Amino acid sequence: MMDTYMQLLSTPGTYLAGQADQQHQTVQQSAQQLMEQVHQQQQTFQQQAQQQQEAFQEMTRQVLNTYTQLFNIPLSYAQEGLRSARFPIEGYDELTVEEVSGRLGGLSVDEIRMVRDYEERTKRRDTLLEQLDSKIRGGL
Numbered sequence: 001m002m003d004t005y006m007q008l009l010s011t012p013g014t015y016l017a018g019q020a021d022q023q024h025q026t027v028q029q030s031a032q033q034l035m036e037q038v039h040q041q042q043q044t045f046q047q048q049a050q051q052q053q054e055a056f057q058e059m060t061r062q063v064l065n066t067y068t069q070l071f072n073i074p075l076s077y078a079q080e081g082l083r084s085a086r087f088p089i090e091g092y093d094e095l096t097v098e099e100v101s102g103r104l105g106g107l108s109v110d111e112i113r114m115v116r117d118y119e120e121r122t123k124r125r126d127t128l129l130e131q132l133d134s135k136i137r138g139g140l
Contacts, residue, residue, distance in 0.1 A: 088115055097128045104135060112136055 088111035089095070089103050104112060116132035119125060 087118070088112075092118070093122070097125055100128055101131060104132075109136060 088107050089100060092100065092115070095103075100115070104115070107115070112132055112135050116129065116136065119128055119132065
């Protein structure tokens with residue numbers, strides 16, 4: 001009978017000890033899950049931060065590229081203007097028909113066209129215009 005009485009007295013203690021163990025395990029599992037979630041969120045945050053950094057670097061490269069091109073555009077127009085401003089025959093306006101004729105030999109067809117257009121707009125010397133037209137038609 002004493003054994004039965006002792007069993008009855010120890011049963012609530014065993015039950016309470018089991019409850020404490022079970023709660024301890026539940027708390028440990030919850031803490032483990034929380035740590036896993038924190039780790040997962042940390043990885044996600046790091047990936048997003050890296051993606052944002054890469055996107056910002058790409059955007060910066062594009063802005064610098066565009067900015068550089070803005071400076072190159074006026075420069076290229078200026079260079080083109082200088083190229084087109086160069087007349088093939090230096091001192092043309094002071095030259096006679098014979099002097100101009102003597103300097104046509106080293107010119108390309110495009111340069112001869114340029115000379116012809118200028119001659120037609122300015123001096124309109126028929127003999128020189130005919131000579132220039134002949135060279136253009138003959139391809140030099």
